[in-house]
Amino acid sequence: MADAPLPILSALQRAQLALDVLVLDGAALGGLWLRARVGPARAAVLGRLAALALPARRIHPSIDDGALFGGTDLAASLSAGAHRKTAGVLDAPSALILTMAERAPAGLAARLALHLDAGTSCLIALDEGAEAEEALAPALAERLALFLDLSDFALDNAEALQSASDLAPARARLTQLRASGLPPQAMAALAGAADSLGIYSLRAPLMAARAALAIAALRGLDAPNDSCLQDAASLVYAQRATLFPDTPAEDAPPPDAPPPPEAPNDLPDDAPSEAPQDLADLPQDMVLEAVRAALPPDVLARLAAGRAARSMKGGAGTGAKIKGNHRGRPLPARAGRMGHGKRIDILATLRTAAPMQRLRGAGLASNAAPTRLAIRPSDLRIKRYQHSSDRVLIFTVDASGSSAFARLAEAKGAVELLLAQSYARRDHVALLAFRGQGCEVVLPPTRSLTATKRRLAGLAGGGGTPLAAGLRMGLDLALQTRARGMTPTLALLTDGRGNIALDGSANRAAAEQDAQRLARVFAATGIPALVIDIATRPQPSLAGLARDMRATYLPLPRADSQRLSQVLQAGMGG
Numbered sequence: 113m114a115d116a117p118l119p120i121l122s123a124l125q126r127a128q129l130a131l132d133v134l135v136l137d138g139a140a141l142g143g144l145w146l147r148a149r150v151g152p153a154r155a156a157v158l159g160r161l162a163a164l165a166l167p168a169r170r171i172h173p174s175i176d177d178g179a180l181f182g183g184t185d186l187a188a189s190l191s192a193g194a195h196r197k198t199a200g201v202l203d204a205p206s207a208l209i210l211t212m213a214e215r216a217p218a219g220l221a222a223r224l225a226l227h228l229d230a231g232t233s234c235l236i237a238l239d240e241g242a243e244a245e246e247a248l249a250p251a252l253a254e255r256l257a258l259f260l261d262l263s264d265f266a267l268d269n270a271e272a273l274q275s276a277s278d279l280a281p282a283r284a285r286l287t288q289l290r291a292s293g294l295p296p297q298a299m300a301a302l303a304g305a306a307d308s309l310g311i312y313s314l315r316a317p318l319m320a321a322r323a324a325l326a327i328a329a330l331r332g333l334d335a336p337n338d339s340c341l342q343d344a345a346s347l348v349y350a351q352r353a354t355l356f357p358d359t360p361a362e363d364a365p366p367p368d369a370p371p372p373p374e375a376p377n378d379l380p381d382d383a384p385s386e387a388p389q390d391l392a393d394l395p396q397d398m399v400l401e402a403v404r405a406a407l408p409p410d411v412l413a414r415l416a417a418g419r420a421a422r423s424m425k426g427g428a429g430t431g432a433k434i435k436g437n438h439r440g441r442p443l444p445a446r447a448g449r450m451g452h453g454k455r456i457d458i459l460a461t462l463r464t465a466a467p468m469q470r471l472r473g474a475g476l477a478s479n480a481a482p483t484r485l486a487i488r489p490s491d492l493r494i495k496r497y498q499h500s501s502d503r504v505l506i507f508t509v510d511a512s513g514s515s516a517f518a519r520l521a522e523a524k525g526a527v528e529l530l531l532a533q534s535y536a537r538r539d540h541v542a543l544l545a546f547r548g549q550g551c552e553v554v555l556p557p558t559r560s561l562t563a564t565k566r567r568l569a570g571l572a573g574g575g576g577t578p579l580a581a582g583l584r585m586g587l588d589l590a591l592q593t594r595a596r597g598m599t600p601t602l603a604l605l606t607d608g609r610g611n612i613a614l615d616g617s618a619n620r621a622a623a624e625q626d627a628q629r630l631a632r633v634f635a636a637t638g639i640p641a642l643v644i645d646i647a648t649r650p651q652p653s654l655a656g657l658a659r660d661m662r663a664t665y666l667p668l669p670r671a672d673s674q675r676l677s678q679v680l681q682a683g684m685g686g
Contacts (some may be wrong), residue, residue, distance in 0.1 A: 127262070127273060130258045130347050131157065134258055135160065136329065137322060137326045139234050140231065140326075141257035141323060142234060143234035143235035144235075147263065148261070149263070153262040160273055161236060166207040170208075171201060171208055171210055172211050173211075173215040175220065176444060177223075181203075183197065184464075184466060186459070196467075206233050213239050214239050214246045214247055218251070221251040228252075229255070259350060289325045302321060302344075309354070310353060311349060311354065313352070316349060319348050323348055324344035327343055445495055450492065450494075456492060460493035465485060465488070468491075503539045504539070504540040504541070504599070505541050506542045506586055506593075506600055508583070508586040509546075509606075510579070542556055542593075548575035551578060551584070554567060555567045557598070576612040578623070579610025579623065579627045580614050580630055583627060583634065586604065586634075587633065587639075591637065601639070601640045601641065604663075606654065609624060609654075611623050631657055631660035635660060642664045643658040643663050643665050645666065
């Protein structure tokens with residue numbers, strides 16, 4: 113390998129290469145996760161995808177199973193007295209264009225993921241999320257090799273994305289490259305780079321290998337070289353990376369160290385001085401730099417908060433999913449019986465009964481159409497709906513001690529920042545403060561920014577640390593809000609162990625036992641929680657309390673309101 117590092121693709125070059133690779137081998141790569149709002153850049157990408165060998169078919173997040181897999185043709189079935197099906201979107205290989213992909217429910221994501229595993233179709237997921245937390249379902253993101261974020265693309269770059277090249281020679285060359293495949297040392301290099309980036313799915317290196325073969329075919333090579341591997345890694349690994357280790361410097365010998373002994377040379381004089389360079393020598397730091405260049409500007413700053421969000425239970429971006437028979441987003445109908453306010457889905461019931469009419473023979477003449485329908489109780493289909501409950505974030509703040517004013521200022525700022533963002537969501541915020549001998553509800557669950565500022569203005573601090581009282585009050589409020597159909601999340605901000613027991617006595621041992629008992633009770637409720645240690649140094653006692661609560665422990669010394677707001681929003685899943 114040459115001493116000079118391999119060139120790293122620019123944002124425009126990376127986007128052009130990703131589109132060429134997708135058009136060349138879309139089915140093998142699963143497809144493209146395209147994060148872009150409606151505009152010239154997205155229109156240019158969709159125009160470029162017209163060169164795909166697969167026919168394009170648009171789908172939307174609310175598509176039902178009948179449209180995906182085919183269903184009963186009601187009119188034809190009633191006429192024939194036998195089952196007649198309609199064709200489904202997934203019956204034939206195609207390039208599926210999923211609009212508003214960030215809103216795709218888990219059920220649709222699972223069905224599309226199973227279809228993509230067959231390797232005959234590809235998916236172009238159009239992610240139009242306005243916020244960073246509005247993202248594609250993990251089941252689909254796992255199976256789409258390529259990712260493009262065109263949020264900041266200029267108009268000139270958008271026009272450049274429309275340029276297309278003749279891929280016929282590349283398609284023929286790709287067939288030959290697939291037959292030979294990647295050498296083992298190249299696969300080892302890709303797998304090692306994935307491990308260094310915190311990517312532990314086996315799909316990622318396999319997709320990077322397929323992308324490397326496609327890039328080699330596009331560039332007219334007989335085999336992928338180091339540049340192909342590096343560019344493939346930047347296309348596939350950037351959106352999957354979870355950590356970026358610092359590349360350790362090689363240990364240099366001291367200045368006065370003797371030179372290393374020369375290895376014996378038993379080769380003939382006419383032998384080449386160096387072995388031919390192969391793909392095993394691709395440095396991982398070059399791959400890391402290429403992947404780092406492919407990241408959006410703020411993604412590295414979001415990784416730390418993202419780790420806390422992934423470890424919290426219940427942080428799904430919305431409140432709890434509640435199924436019912438009256439309101440919400442329609443779900444597929446299910447078999448059931450009437451009663452208790454249930455409503456019949458007439459069309460689904462007819463579709464179920466239609467194929468059986470000739471068999472049942474109800475009202476049928478020998479050569480005439482049926483005069484009435486024979487519907488059995490087993491044909492009944494009941495309507496179902498699903499809606500998301502409101503979320504509430506309960507701050508439980510330690511307001512004791514001489515440094516309480518600084519902590520309360522941070523909490524006040526975080527609450528106001530969260531409320532400013534809650535108007536676009538259905539989030540509520542509550543604030544509890546424990547100090548002295550007990551805990552008080554400073555702010556009940558609310559979305560009113562004016563009321564919040566007024567109530568926070570007079571909050572003071574000082575005195576002992578009744579941690580157990582704070583836990584009990586937080587647990588009571590969380591259970592009350594959950595009983596009202598909301599989804600609570602508790603955030604406990606403190607810097608030390610409690611020293612006031614539940615009975616109000618200054619007994620550190622009894623206070624610790626009360627806090628441990630309440631933490632175990634809290635864990636049994638299954639309510640997600642976050643213990644934020646804002647002490648100067650992380651406290652082992654708070655880490656133990658978080659384990660008893662089955663909560664996430666996050667040490668944040670000297671955290672300001674902006675960082676607290678980011679972490680808490682990540683912990684709530686949005």
